[in-house]
Amino acid sequence: MSVAAPLAEVEHLRQWFSIGRLLGARHTVRAVDDVSLSIARGEVLGLVGESGSGKSTLGRAVLRVTEPSGGRIVFDGQDVTRFSRRQLRPLRARMQMIFQDPFASLNPRMTVGQIIAAPLRIQRPGLKRAEVTERVADALRTVGLAESHAERYPHEFSGGQRQRIGIARAFIMEPAFLVADEPVSALDVSIQAQVINLLMEIKQKLDLTILFISHDLAVVGRLCDRIAVMYLGRIVEIADTRTLFCAPRHPYTEALFSAVPQTDPARRRERILLKGDLPSPLAPPSGCAFRTRCRYALPACAEAVPPLIDVGGGHWKACIRDDLTLRSAV
Amino acid sequence: MSTALIGAQAAPRTEARPTTPRRRAWLRFKRHRLAMFGLAAITVLVLAVIIGPSLIPFDQLHIEMRARFQPPPIGGHWFGTDQLGRDLLVRLLMAGRISLTIGFMAMLVSTVIGTTVGVAAGYYGGWVASVLMRFVDAVLCFPSVFLLLALAAFIKPNIATITLIIAATSWMEVARVVQSQVRALRHRDFILAAEMMGASGPNVMLRELLPNAIGPIIVAATLTVARAILMEAYVSFLGYGIQPPMASWGNMLNNAQQYLGSAPWLAIFPGLMITLAVTSFNFIGDGLRDAVDARIDLI
Amino acid sequence: MGPSDLILDVRNLSVDFATHGGMLRAVHDVSFTVAPGETLALVGESGSGKSVTSLALMRLTPRPPRARLAGQARFRTHAGEELDLLAIPEPAMRALRGNAIAMVFQEPMTSLNPVTRVGEQVAEAVLAHRAVGRREALQRAEALFERVGIPDARRRLAAFPHQLSGGMRQRVMIAMALSCDPAVLIADEPTTALDVTVQAQILELLKALQRDTGMAIVFITHNLGVVAEIADRVMVMYAGRIVERGAVASVMRAPLMPYTQGLLRAVPNLAIADRFEPLASIPGTVPNPTALPPGCSFEPRCPYSVPGLCDTCVPPLEQAVAGHDVRCVRWKAVAECRT
Numbered sequence: 001m002s003v004a005a006p007l008a009e010v011e012h013l014r015q016w017f018s019i020g021r022l023l024g025a026r027h028t029v030r031a032v033d034d035v036s037l038s039i040a041r042g043e044v045l046g047l048v049g050e051s052g053s054g055k056s057t058l059g060r061a062v063l064r065v066t067e068p069s070g071g072r073i074v075f076d077g078q079d080v081t082r083f084s085r086r087q088l089r090p091l092r093a094r095m096q097m098i099f100q101d102p103f104a105s106l107n108p109r110m111t112v113g114q115i116i117a118a119p120l121r122i123q124r125p126g127l128k129r130a131e132v133t134e135r136v137a138d139a140l141r142t143v144g145l146a147e148s149h150a151e152r153y154p155h156e157f158s159g160g161q162r163q164r165i166g167i168a169r170a171f172i173m174e175p176a177f178l179v180a181d182e183p184v185s186a187l188d189v190s191i192q193a194q195v196i197n198l199l200m201e202i203k204q205k206l207d208l209t210i211l212f213i214s215h216d217l218a219v220v221g222r223l224c225d226r227i228a229v230m231y232l233g234r235i236v237e238i239a240d241t242r243t244l245f246c247a248p249r250h251p252y253t254e255a256l257f258s259a260v261p262q263t264d265p266a267r268r269r270e271r272i273l274l275k276g277d278l279p280s281p282l283a284p285p286s287g288c289a290f291r292t293r294c295r296y297a298l299p300a301c302a303e304a305v306p307p308l309i310d311v312g313g314g315h316w317k318a319c320i321r322d323d324l325t326l327r328s329a330v
Numbered sequence: 331m332s333t334a335l336i337g338a339q340a341a342p343r344t345e346a347r348p349t350t351p352r353r354r355a356w357l358r359f360k361r362h363r364l365a366m367f368g369l370a371a372i373t374v375l376v377l378a379v380i381i382g383p384s385l386i387p388f389d390q391l392h393i394e395m396r397a398r399f400q401p402p403p404i405g406g407h408w409f410g411t412d413q414l415g416r417d418l419l420v421r422l423l424m425a426g427r428i429s430l431t432i433g434f435m436a437m438l439v440s441t442v443i444g445t446t447v448g449v450a451a452g453y454y455g456g457w458v459a460s461v462l463m464r465f466v467d468a469v470l471c472f473p474s475v476f477l478l479l480a481l482a483a484f485i486k487p488n489i490a491t492i493t494l495i496i497a498a499t500s501w502m503e504v505a506r507v508v509q510s511q512v513r514a515l516r517h518r519d520f521i522l523a524a525e526m527m528g529a530s531g532p533n534v535m536l537r538e539l540l541p542n543a544i545g546p547i548i549v550a551a552t553l554t555v556a557r558a559i560l561m562e563a564y565v566s567f568l569g570y571g572i573q574p575p576m577a578s579w580g581n582m583l584n585n586a587q588q589y590l591g592s593a594p595w596l597a598i599f600p601g602l603m604i605t606l607a608v609t610s611f612n613f614i615g616d617g618l619r620d621a622v623d624a625r626i627d628l629i
Numbered sequence: 630m631g632p633s634d635l636i637l638d639v640r641n642l643s644v645d646f647a648t649h650g651g652m653l654r655a656v657h658d659v660s661f662t663v664a665p666g667e668t669l670a671l672v673g674e675s676g677s678g679k680s681v682t683s684l685a686l687m688r689l690t691p692r693p694p695r696a697r698l699a700g701q702a703r704f705r706t707h708a709g710e711e712l713d714l715l716a717i718p719e720p721a722m723r724a725l726r727g728n729a730i731a732m733v734f735q736e737p738m739t740s741l742n743p744v745t746r747v748g749e750q751v752a753e754a755v756l757a758h759r760a761v762g763r764r765e766a767l768q769r770a771e772a773l774f775e776r777v778g779i780p781d782a783r784r785r786l787a788a789f790p791h792q793l794s795g796g797m798r799q800r801v802m803i804a805m806a807l808s809c810d811p812a813v814l815i816a817d818e819p820t821t822a823l824d825v826t827v828q829a830q831i832l833e834l835l836k837a838l839q840r841d842t843g844m845a846i847v848f849i850t851h852n853l854g855v856v857a858e859i860a861d862r863v864m865v866m867y868a869g870r871i872v873e874r875g876a877v878a879s880v881m882r883a884p885l886m887p888y889t890q891g892l893l894r895a896v897p898n899l900a901i902a903d904r905f906e907p908l909a910s911i912p913g914t915v916p917n918p919t920a921l922p923p924g925c926s927f928e929p930r931c932p933y934s935v936p937g938l939c940d941t942c943v944p945p946l947e948q949a950v951a952g953h954d955v956r957c958v959r960w961k962a963v964a965e966c967r968t
Contacts, residue, residue: 050824051795063526085530092528105519109541119527153350158914159675169523188674189851193895193910200905215825218897223905245901259829260899261854263881273833274826276780277794329899 006038014070033233046224053230100182102162113150139168160191239315245329365617368610379426388417425577436558439497444504452512482570545622556611642700670860678869731806735818737798748786773804796827868926875953885960
């Protein structure tokens with residue numbers, strides 16, 4: 001357990017969105033509902049979940065992209081929950097994001113060089129042109145692209161290369177904290193491995209702290225020190241990777257592991273199939289949101305939202321049942 | 331699911347030569363034949379109105395009562411003469427200067443206004459957008475010709491004022507187009523990335539969003555020129571625009587009304603010029619629209 | 630046609646597209662067979678030509694001159710007739726599409742009409758090929774919904790696509806595909822856009838439906854895990870060519886093509902390590918179809934390549950061991966390097 005203060009922390013974070021007409025019924029989507037997390041310096045924390053889990057929203061909330069509906073966000077000791085845009089500006093150099101869609105994350109009208117130089121231009125307007133060019137060239141080299149690529153436009157590059165450009169843009173300011181929102185999901189398999197390797201290389205070099213958001217458990221298992229599993233806006237389990245994979249304590253985690261298709265026939269076992277579909281985020285089930293699909297559900301599960309219970313060693317689960325023996329990942 | 335779309339998605343992406351978006355747009359434009367025709371016509375027209383009058387031996391204001399109502403091409407007057415014996419061609423070209431100038435200037439002013447309103451509305455969204463766009467809608471409700479006339483009745487008509495009031499009634503289309511484009515891009519990841527770097531609102535609007543809206547802006551601007559020329563013609567035709575003896579295509583038409591039976595060329599030629607100019611700009615606008623197809627560029 | 634138990638026999642299929650620079654070959658000389666009740670997987674990454682192959686079989690590629698098809702695709706109908714899918718006139722093809730040959734796509738949101746209720750859409754699929762009344766068509770739709778596991782089927786008939794989740798929409802697509810008892814189902818990345826738990830459900834559904842109806846499935850995907858779960862035989866494609874073909878067990882356990890081997894190694898499985906070790910990745914990128922290497926298309930990225938041997942001409946697709954074909958002259962070396 002690290003004694004040093006965490007780099008980023010959220011407490012009882014709520015991000016609720018209101019949808020509906022001005023004069024009609026308004027519904028609230030609780031995209032992130034009462035989430036508390038802390039991320040230690042130098043750690044890679046994985047955030048896993050399927051659609052509607054709120055993992056992307058949480059990632060963006062931590063970076064103060066939007067103002068939260070409730071709770072606290074602390075970055076490097078400062079409470080940034082209600083910071084204005086101007087107050088956040090100096091912090092922006094220290095926190096960055098990598099996006100999922102390589103096609104939408106780069107401005108199609110700017111050259112690659114301009115795109116990568118943009119953070120410098122905004123945060124350090126005094127820098128001389130020559131130095132900017134030098135740093136852009138450096139960044140391109142680090143991500144495995146050529147200096148000459150700075151004059152080209154994004155549409156001339158493949159998905160994997162664009163993702164590298166996005167990575168170059170994210171670390172040119174040498175941030176302390178990086179949120180990677182599904183950075184490899186849109187890439188071909190053989191390219192995924194390349195980009196993941198690159199990301200870890202940069203992580204080592206800059207001693208980055210990373211919040212790695214993904215739906216791919218296998219990738220998360222390789223990269224992350226700790227993993228948090230989310231379902232319908234809440235964290236259902238959080239533990240260090242080895243513990244989570246070897247001894248999960250929440251039925252959803254078990255189902256997730258079981259659902260991953262395996263190439264190795266030796267690893268394949270009978271699937272645990274979840275019943276039904278994800279409930280609508282507009283009308284989540286009472287009590288435990290997962291109970292409608294859980295094969296271990298009891299009537300008591302509907303009564304109250306299960307709190308995160310400490311089961312020791314930094315392992316927390318949000319399930320009232322203590323008596324379950326759940327399958328490990330492998 | 332259209333087969334055309336499937337084919338386009340399934341066909342392998344060919345390696346693009348290092349081309350800028352501008353170059354690719356130009357290549358697409360060149361393939362549009364009507365647009366190229368329009369471009370050629372306007373080029374010829376502009377050259378004609380600039381150097382034409384100095385090449386023609388007659389002066390636009392020179393009254394020659396002995397040579398009135400000469401049908402073309404008698405007496406060296408290629409387009410004939412009017413009721414005061416003035417050469418029609420040279421008047422037509424001088425009028426062209428006025429009409430084209432007003433057209434361009436009105437386009438510039440309205441484009442600047444419209445773009446500003448559109449980008450602000452698209453970027454800020456919420457109630458700012460609502461207020462701005464409802465204001466746009468409100469102005470659009472007025473039939474523009476009547477609005478023009480109403481404004482023209484209050485002011486002294488000269489080139490500058492006519493330009494301004496035409497611009498005042500033309501900026502809305504640009505605003506709409508720009509707002510629509512900016513809104514579509516507002517929540518894209520690359521805009522979020524810019525905000526995450528600490529870029530301020532105006533910075534994002536100017537450096538990230540505006541360059542992506544240039545295409546539709548240029549298209550809307552071109553069509554605004556066409557419309558402005560037409561508006562000027564309306565206003566001058568109705569007597570509230572450019573005043574004689576300065577010639578504009580509109581007031582030449584006005585002048586020609588009473589002689590339609592006896593000297594039809596007085597109406598035909600100004601009418602043809604207006605048609606040619608307006609249609610050419612419209613063709614160019616069409617070609618530009620295809621050329622800057624946002625779908626292709628955002629791949 | 631070969632052995633009488635084949636339902637689809639594709640020979641030397643090639644697809645060319647018209648581009649600015651001339652005709653571009655997206656699929657080179659692809660041949661494969663599918664037997665009734667069997668699942669053949671087509672695996673590849675972007676630019677491999679797997680989707681184009683399936684579109685070509687359904688004759689959904691643009692018409693000449695924008696795209697040209699060559700080769701044969703022999704299909705055996707219910708009646709025992711043998712038709713060449715690439716040669717029959719369009720009306721005959723239309724009679725087959727959605728009928729004897731059905732297709733399911735990746736994005737159900739764009740394949741379904743957003744302004745029509747889903748029950749109507751499935752009923753339309755029935756009405757297109759069967760001479761029944763509208764009421765009966767709707768009843769069939771309801772029965773199909775139940776079969777594909779849509780709960781509360783009668784009520785769901787009246788839903789619009791946007792009111793359904795991704796998994797539900799995909800089930801609707803499958804219901805539509807099944808509506809006329811197809812002999813072959815072509816599924817183009819049907820689970821790629823779905824959550825992993827929903828993917829598991831859909832794969833189970835497809836397997837169950839195949840057991841019940843005996844239809845053949847051509848399953849296109851880039852996910853090797855899914856291939857291992859659902860397919861009997863697999864075809865790996867790279868840069869428009871088949872590079873490996875065989876029974877799933879054989880190809881997955883002992884891949885003979887360096888590309889397949891590289892892919893299998895690059896996919897992280899659910900094992901964990903104490904410290905991060907770089908994933909085995911394939912260096913480089915997929916070649917540009919306009920500028921393919923002179924020899925083997927994979928050669929520039931291949932750890933087994935031998936200059937002079939691999940880069941001179943395209944290796945032929947040949948049988949390496951029984952039932953397992955590979956397009957690689959170094960397959961023996963690849964076999965020995967497996968862990």
